[in-house]
Amino acid sequence: MALISVEEALARVLEGLEPRDVESVPLVQARDRVLAKTLASTLTQPPFDASAMDGYAVRISDVAALPATLALVGESVAGDRFHGIVGAGQAVRIFTGAPIPDGADTVVIQEDTEVSGSSVVVKEAAAGRHIRPRGQDFMAGDVLLTAGTRLGARALMLAASMNHAALPVWRKPKVAILSTGDEVVPPGSVLGPDEIVASVSYGVAALVEAHGGEAIHLGIARDDAEAIASHVKQSAGADILVTIGGASVGERDLVTAALAREGLQLDFAKVAMRPGKPVFSGKLGSEGESNARRVLGLPGNPVSALICAFVFLLPMLRAMLGVNPEDVATQDAALAEALPKNGPRQHFLRARSTFSEDGLRHVHPLPSQDSSLVAALAQADCLIVHAPGAPSLAEGARVKILPLFA
Secondary structure, three states, rough: OOOOOOHHHHHHOOOOOOOOOOOEEHHHHOOOEEEEEEEOOOEEOOOOOOOOOEEEEEEEEOOOOOOOEEEEEEEEOOOOOOEEOOOEEEEEEOOOOOOOOOOOOOOEEEHHHEOOOOOOEEEOOOOOOOOOOOOOOEEOEEEEEEOOEOOHHHHHOOOOOOOOOOEEEEEOOOOOOOOEEEEEEEOOOOOOOEEEEOOHHHHHHHHHHHOOOOEEEEEEEEEOOOHHHHHHHHEEEEEEEEEEEEOOOOOOHHHEEEEEOOEEEEEEEEEEEEEOOOOOOOEEEOOOOOOEEEEEEHHHHHHHHHHHHHHHHHHHHHHHOOOOOOOOOEEEEOOOOOOOOOOOOEEEEEEEEEEOOOEEEEEEEEEOOOOHHHHHHHHHHHHHHEEEOOEEEEEOOOOEEEEEOO
């Protein structure tokens, strides 16, 4: 297959992807989930006129001339309102959050009063002050949370205020992750002379979990078609199968061949990007089938693999969670140093950021861009997106960047 652009590859992996199932989860389990349906409030907040301060509820007509002495006739506290009516010449002790008693229309803060026995002397007052009117925040029926909202602390607090104990959310996409290679061993192993530690699957799994998916580790398959096929069968029930390694060309790259035996419909096998050229994508089964899976094949080089996961897998997750699946969610930044012209492939350069006093982000490409350097990638906080065939850029030139999260 011929090389295709990053944009075309991204369009292909996203084609037809959409959320699958809705489930209801309790508020305490809804953090970072994505809301599947628009929510309206079931109540009015606040449900009554409430005091914004500790003080005294009075009638403004009784304090037109100051100082004014009023008779204390009771108190109103949060959860236990004053049940009488504030009449002429009367005041009610009131606390923050308590309902405003009938008859009162103003709260005088306690600092502007002086209590003497069963009376209170009001020294300063202003009509309607320190009252939170009913419905000041929102009214019953107001639509306050829309489908596609990722439920963080503020959204969850709002949902609770709207009196929703459980929320409809999209089911987490299940991402099965399979490492391949005779040379790959789990972390913590005693390494042989030709072995390396499997690292990519842990980075991909962390990325999946951080962005709303459920990661399923399938372990390591040896470079044997039967072994690979056996592991692939374990991915039944997943929404996406991610394979790591064996995606290049050569006699030992058996992944696509093994997947073909399982019914893989290969869409593309090479992308004009660096690092990450040998990324591939396809489908196992037809859309709508219970065991249908999207397949994303990542290169074996750790940096190449994780960058491909940022570029392709995260938009796939966003699409399956009902979040706007924009192609590469880029931002603008300024180059902190000159950048040479680019070749024919889109280059994702690892970079670190600094910020000037005016808030402008400046990006510094890391000295080495080798696709095997995991430590260098861990130091980066963004990727500079250098377009195919782009000319050399001077220090200060504006560039697109892809922020790295997780």
